[in-house]
Amino acid sequence: MLAVLMAPRGLAIPDVHEQLFQAAERLLLREDAADLSGRAVTREAGLAVGLLHNHFGDFDSFLSAFVLDRLRRAAASFGDLPSRAGTGTVAGNLTDAAQSLLGPDTLVLSRLVASRPSVLARSIHAHTAAAHPRSLLETAVFSYLQREQQLGRVEDDADIEATAVALVATVHQLLLMPRSDEQAASDVLLRVTAVLVSGIAGRSR
Amino acid sequence: MLAVLMAPRGLAIPDVHEQLFQAAERLLLREDAADLSGRAVTREAGLAVGLLHNHFGDFDSFLSAFVLDRLRRAAASFGDLPSRAGTGTVAGNLTDAAQSLLGPDTLVLSRLVASRPSVLARSIHAHTAAAHPRSLLETAVFSYLQREQQLGRVEDDADIEATAVALVATVHQLLLMPRSDEQAASDVLLRVTAVLVSGIAGRSR
Amino acid sequence: MLAVLMAPRGLAIPDVHEQLFQAAERLLLREDAADLSGRAVTREAGLAVGLLHNHFGDFDSFLSAFVLDRLRRAAASFGDLPSRAGTGTVAGNLTDAAQSLLGPDTLVLSRLVASRPSVLARSIHAHTAAAHPRSLLETAVFSYLQREQQLGRVEDDADIEATAVALVATVHQLLLMPRSDEQAASDVLLRVTAVLVSGIAGRSR
Amino acid sequence: MLAVLMAPRGLAIPDVHEQLFQAAERLLLREDAADLSGRAVTREAGLAVGLLHNHFGDFDSFLSAFVLDRLRRAAASFGDLPSRAGTGTVAGNLTDAAQSLLGPDTLVLSRLVASRPSVLARSIHAHTAAAHPRSLLETAVFSYLQREQQLGRVEDDADIEATAVALVATVHQLLLMPRSDEQAASDVLLRVTAVLVSGIAGRSR
DNA sequence: ACTTTCGGGACATCCCGTTGCT
DNA sequence: AGCAACGGGATGTCCCGAAAGT
Numbered sequence: 001m002l003a004v005l006m007a008p009r010g011l012a013i014p015d016v017h018e019q020l021f022q023a024a025e026r027l028l029l030r031e032d033a034a035d036l037s038g039r040a041v042t043r044e045a046g047l048a049v050g051l052l053h054n055h056f057g058d059f060d061s062f063l064s065a066f067v068l069d070r071l072r073r074a075a076a077s078f079g080d081l082p083s084r085a086g087t088g089t090v091a092g093n094l095t096d097a098a099q100s101l102l103g104p105d106t107l108v109l110s111r112l113v114a115s116r117p118s119v120l121a122r123s124i125h126a127h128t129a130a131a132h133p134r135s136l137l138e139t140a141v142f143s144y145l146q147r148e149q150q151l152g153r154v155e156d157d158a159d160i161e162a163t164a165v166a167l168v169a170t171v172h173q174l175l176l177m178p179r180s181d182e183q184a185a186s187d188v189l190l191r192v193t194a195v196l197v198s199g200i201a202g203r204s205r
Numbered sequence: 206m207l208a209v210l211m212a213p214r215g216l217a218i219p220d221v222h223e224q225l226f227q228a229a230e231r232l233l234l235r236e237d238a239a240d241l242s243g244r245a246v247t248r249e250a251g252l253a254v255g256l257l258h259n260h261f262g263d264f265d266s267f268l269s270a271f272v273l274d275r276l277r278r279a280a281a282s283f284g285d286l287p288s289r290a291g292t293g294t295v296a297g298n299l300t301d302a303a304q305s306l307l308g309p310d311t312l313v314l315s316r317l318v319a320s321r322p323s324v325l326a327r328s329i330h331a332h333t334a335a336a337h338p339r340s341l342l343e344t345a346v347f348s349y350l351q352r353e354q355q356l357g358r359v360e361d362d363a364d365i366e367a368t369a370v371a372l373v374a375t376v377h378q379l380l381l382m383p384r385s386d387e388q389a390a391s392d393v394l395l396r397v398t399a400v401l402v403s404g405i406a407g408r409s410r
Numbered sequence: 411m412l413a414v415l416m417a418p419r420g421l422a423i424p425d426v427h428e429q430l431f432q433a434a435e436r437l438l439l440r441e442d443a444a445d446l447s448g449r450a451v452t453r454e455a456g457l458a459v460g461l462l463h464n465h466f467g468d469f470d471s472f473l474s475a476f477v478l479d480r481l482r483r484a485a486a487s488f489g490d491l492p493s494r495a496g497t498g499t500v501a502g503n504l505t506d507a508a509q510s511l512l513g514p515d516t517l518v519l520s521r522l523v524a525s526r527p528s529v530l531a532r533s534i535h536a537h538t539a540a541a542h543p544r545s546l547l548e549t550a551v552f553s554y555l556q557r558e559q560q561l562g563r564v565e566d567d568a569d570i571e572a573t574a575v576a577l578v579a580t581v582h583q584l585l586l587m588p589r590s591d592e593q594a595a596s597d598v599l600l601r602v603t604a605v606l607v608s609g610i611a612g613r614s615r
Numbered sequence: 616m617l618a619v620l621m622a623p624r625g626l627a628i629p630d631v632h633e634q635l636f637q638a639a640e641r642l643l644l645r646e647d648a649a650d651l652s653g654r655a656v657t658r659e660a661g662l663a664v665g666l667l668h669n670h671f672g673d674f675d676s677f678l679s680a681f682v683l684d685r686l687r688r689a690a691a692s693f694g695d696l697p698s699r700a701g702t703g704t705v706a707g708n709l710t711d712a713a714q715s716l717l718g719p720d721t722l723v724l725s726r727l728v729a730s731r732p733s734v735l736a737r738s739i740h741a742h743t744a745a746a747h748p749r750s751l752l753e754t755a756v757f758s759y760l761q762r763e764q765q766l767g768r769v770e771d772d773a774d775i776e777a778t779a780v781a782l783v784a785t786v787h788q789l790l791l792m793p794r795s796d797e798q799a800a801s802d803v804l805l806r807v808t809a810v811l812v813s814g815i816a817g818r819s820r
Numbered sequence: 821a822c823t824t825t826c827g828g829g830a831c832a833t834c835c836c837g838t839t840g841c842t
Numbered sequence: 843a844g845c846a847a848c849g850g851g852a853t854g855t856c857c858c859g860a861a862a863g864t
Contacts, residue, residue: 016822032321034239039857048823053859114319114381116237162396169378169397170371176319176381191367192374199404221847242831253849255834260847264832442731444649449835458845463837524729524791525649572806576785579807583784586729586791601777602784609814631825652853663827668855670825 016055019045021066028108033115038062060119067112067120070105071136081140085147090154091197093144098171098189101137107175114176137171138164145200158200166196221260224250226271233313238320243267268324272317276328276341279310286345290352295359296402298349303376303394306342312380319381343369350405363405371401426465429455431476438518443525448472470529477522477530480515481546491550495557500564501607503554508581508599511547517585524586547581548574555610568610576606631670634660636681643723648730653677678734682727686738686751689720696755700762705769706812708759713786713804716752722790729791752786753779760815773815781811 023045027036038059042049056062081097113120141164148154170192174185228250232241243264247254261267286302318325346369353359375397379390433455437446448469452459466472491507523530551574558564580602584595638660642651653674657664671677696712728735756779763769785807789800 032323034241034320036239037857038859049858050823050825050860051821054821058859059857110381111319111322114316115239117382118237159396159400162393162400165378165393166371166375166397166400169375172381173370173374173377176315176377177325188367188370191364192371195364195367195371195404196400197404199400199402243833244831254832254851255849256847258833442733444651444730446649447835448837459836460838460845460847461843464844468837469835520791521729521732524726526647527792528647569806569810572803572810575788575803576781576807576810579788580781580784582791583787586725586787587735598777598780601774602781605774605777605781605814606810607814609810609812653855654853664829664854665827665856666825674854 016047016051017065017069019047020052020055020062021069024062024066025070025104025108028111029104033111036112036115060122063112063116063119064122067109070109074101074105074109075136075140078137078140082143082147085144086151086153090148091193094141094167094197095190095193097141097144098167098193099186101171102175102185102189106171110172110176137168141167154200160200163196163200167193221252221256222270222274224252225257225260225267226274229267229271230275230309230313233316234309238316241317241320265324265327268317268321269328272314272324272328275310275314279306279314280341280345282310283342283345287348287352290349291356291358295350295353296398299346299372299402300395300398302346302349303372303398304391306373306376307380307390307394311376315377315381342373346372359405365405368401368405372398426457426461427475427479429457430462430465430472431479434472434476435480435514435518438521439514443521446522446525470532473522473526473529474532477519480519484511484515484519485546485550488547488550492553492557495554496561496563500558501603504551504577504607505600505603507551507554508577508603509596511581512585512595512599516581520582520586547578551577564610570610573606573610577603631662631666632680632684634662635667635670635677636684639677639681640685640719640723643726644719648726651727651730675734675737678727678731679738682724682734682738685720685724689716689724690751690755693752693755697758697762700759701766701768705763706808709756709782709812710805710808712756712759713782713808714801716783716786717790717800717804721786725787725791752783756782769815775815778811778815782808 020041024036024041027040027044031040038052039049041062042052052059052062056065077100078097081093084093087093138161142161145154145158145160145163149156149158149160154160171189174189225246229241229246232245232249236245243257244254246267247257257264257267261270282305283302286298289298292298343366347366350359350363350365350368354361354363354365359365376394379394430451434446434451437450437454448462449459451472452462462469462472466475487510488507491503494503497503548571552571555564555568555570555573559566559568559570564570581599584599635656639651639656642655642659646655653667654664656677657667667674667677671680692715693712696708699708702708753776757776760769760773760775760778764771764773764775769775786804789804
């Protein structure tokens with residue numbers, strides 16, 4: 001075979017990790033999570049098969065790294081929720097935060113975790129202190145609500161932990177099982193937030 | 206090969222469908238949804254590989270039939286919720302119903318659907334009456350809350366649809382991403398229900 | 411399952427052999443000989459799978475029986491060639507006989523024999539004195555030419571055996587590898603016969 | 616499994632195509648064409664099953680490539696026939712050329728094409744230059760006879776096209792349906808050539 | 821460092837011959 | 843006698859991890 005016909009070799013590819021991550025993301029959005037394979041990822045990325053193993057060791061490790069990366073991203077855009085305590089309205093802040101999760105990042109995470117719990121449990125446990133990806137989001141909501149409680153905008157005896165759980169769960173579920181009407185997801189989320197807030201909000205609402 | 210060592214042939218196996226379904230269920234509870242395969246199912250069931258294809262044509266059809274069957278079962282055990290309107294307490298009825306979903310049937314469905322959305326699409330397409338699995342449960346909760354509204358135990362202006370969505374979503378999410386402490390799932394569900402009810406319940410609570 | 415919904419059982423099906431033979435014939439004309447299977451035959455015939463084995467024991471025996479049957483048919487329409495010696499013209503008689511072979515029967519036989527020589531060698535050897543299906547046709551041509559030789563319409567020193575071989579071979583080959591122009595097959599056969607006859611015909615031609 | 620027991624991996628195997636082709640050739644000579652499978656080929660070649668699909672994509676493409684390769688080879692050894700016009704004797708040249716086809720290459724091609732006509736169709740479609748395998752050989756004979764005609768060693772009104780068809784057909788048929796006595800094939804071919812030549816040869820024979 | 825290739829294994833599908841039920 | 847079902851095996855295809863080459 002003529003060398004001139006072959007793809008260049010030995011050339012450092014910039015951002016291999018991110019290229020592979022994005023390929024995996026596209027696949028998870030387009031096809032079933034069960035069909036996700038290392039082969040499919042490299043093919044989608046237009047890279048050589050060996051690359052994935054060179055960079056991540058094996059496919060499972062790739063998936064862990066992928067989940068951790070996307071989790072970090074989701075947490076970053078969600079992390080400033082606690083700092084918004086006292087500003088705007090409780091319902092508004094929660095809705096904004098929840099809406100920000102209705103993107104592909106979180107959907108991909110949900111599908112992956114549901115499809116391969118064992119792989120991700122192992123790797124997440126190994127690489128980070130965060131016990132579970134969901135708890136990361138719940139914790140942010142919980143922290144926020146705690147501050148609001150201190151500010152008196154949430155009743156003292158409100159079960160803010162349960163509220164956080166319900167809110168995050170609803171977001172995830174809306175992602176996993178999309179409604180026929182896409183627009184509706186946003187509306188439903190807004191209304192669920194309202195119901196939850198009405199159950200915990202202080203008299204000053 | 207000695208005939209005496211071989212399993213009898215031509216003998217109709219009773220309840221092949223249910224045997225295969227239960228095997229799939231065990232696998233989905235024990236291992237990753239991504240690892241579910243036709244061979245794994247027949248191996249778990251202790252049956253010949255060809256059996257699955259003899260009865261269902263192909264693996265996708267098997268998964269479809271499996272989803273429909275388990276869906277029907279879940280709906281059956283959930284369908285009497287509306288008839289309980291006016292009895293007990295609103296929170297109690299909702300909690301009971303939600304708890305009844307915390308079983309293997311629903312867990313298996315959630316994992317499978319999250320891992321292979323296309324299977325769900327096929328199931329719905331094949332059996333339109335089933336509509337969407339989520340809406341089936343949500344509808345039951347909604348119907349129940351509607352009756353309670355008519356009875357005055359739920360406020361007239363309460364957003365009962367959003368409440369139903371949040372409740373079902375939380376159940377599903379608790380199943381998909383189990384907490385470290387299993388006992389906690391039940392407690393969390395109870396508390397989430399309480400929060401939701403506190404947001405919608407009439408003054409007579 | 412309700413008995414009334416099932417196909418009648420225990421009812422003797424008339425001409426099962428011929429039904430299966432015709433199904434096999436259709437398949438061999440339509441698809442590759444390598445794809446011929448007992449399953450495909452019964453499916454094409456619209457009969458139960460077990461039927462083939464009930465009647466023929468196994469698939470190989472079915473193929474033998476099929477070949478023998480079609481061979482008998484081809485021989486019947488070819489067998490009267492010797493009796494036509496002395497009538498018409500030599501070239502005309504040979505051409506007529508050759509043309510009669512340009513039908514599906516012979517094509518099917520050729521494909522089958524080429525595809526599974528061992529199976530047919532075994533079965534033919536077991537069931538008939540005819541050493542080889544081809545020789546059956548060659549013998550007819552040879553017998554005819556012998557009579558014409560006695561009648562003086564074919565030269566005494568002509569190699570009528572080689573002529574028979576060439577004629578039958580050409581027919582078979584035209585069947586196996588059809589020309590783009592179907593009409594041409596007939597013409598080519600006619601011209602080949604002419605060439606062969608010109609090489610052996612007596613001066614009285 | 617011990618690494619030392621395993622065959623080296625990642626080591627490029629030289630001439631994989633030819634190794635697989637030869638394995639297929641051996642199988643077609645030894646067993647029924649209907650039993651030819653990708654696994655059988657790699658097993659016979661002593662290579663991994665995946666190799667065939669790595670190099671050819673799928674089994675049909677492999678067969679296609681195989682046919683084209685062997686066809687080219689047969690044509691190469693047959694192509695110099697026209698250049699022999701005017702030398703030796705017409706019968707001798709034709710016989711020599713025909714005999715050269717009585718080898719494994721042509722036999723294998725005949726069996727394969729008779730067993731799987733669709734493969735041939737695909738080969739032709741993929742490499743239009745190859746036209747039809749039969750016509751390739753027939754064309755060589757025809758060209759040769761044309762030259763002999765110009766040299767006066769073949770009668771001007773001889774049907775040299777039909778002669779070419781009959782000659783090639785006989786060779787193919789002798790290969791496909793071998794006579795009990797192998798030695799006889801050569802003799803029969805020689806005699807058939809003689810008959811054909813006697814029908815077309817010029818007076819100077 | 822990136823690419824290609826290899827080996828072995830797994831999966832979905834299909835096939836054959838047998839066996840029990842009707 | 844005919845039908846449906848079963849068991850085991852084979853086939854085409856694909857995948858993963860490893861080990862070369864460039």
